[in-house]
Amino acid sequence: SAVISQKPSRDICQRGTSLTIQCQVDSQVTMMFWYRQQPGQSLTLIATANQGSEATYESGFVIDKFPISRPNLTFSTLTVSNMSPEDSSIYLCSGGEQGNEQFFGPGTRLTVL
């Protein structure tokens, strides 16, 4: 199994600013993902964080808005850029091996004023 931590756990930000969320896994994993979960909703996949290359974004999400880094097999960051109140959400990262269980971080609760 893998244990995933995220920083920060929550933040309140002003519109127009950017926030970088860190995701750390306690062991190497092949796959890492970033999700968004808006209040009362299910999880929506933002992108697959690829180690050493550009992330793969899902429809409706773009790199300029959600730049992602993954420098190695245990760490990834997601930046929410030029934030607006519509970006208020919980952001979760996950890691694991393809086809097997994914381990999720506790989430980052973002509020944009």
Added chain:
Amino acid sequence: SQQGEEDPQALSIQEGENATMNCSYKTSINNLQWYRQNSGRGLVHLILIRSNEREKHSGRLRVTLDTSKKSSSLLITASRAADTASYFCVNSGYSTLTFGKGTMLLVSP
């Protein structure tokens, strides 16, 4: 669509009763996973059932899989208040996991 559809959307039962929730897909099912999410423990993996398996047990959980009907069910026996959570089925036969809307289970003492 890779997204599963859980049914019912909400389920309310008393402690000690069994809870059954179902999941259906429009695409073929490879490995199917069930996850639970509650406010206290976040999103947690419950069980994975592979496409060549028909039934799997884990503690008070029993999962069935019918690949011909593209459906799965999750049974929680002797439910407890701590089982109150949202439950999601995920078809993990693809490189990414797509979550449906889930079943919200409320177990009352």
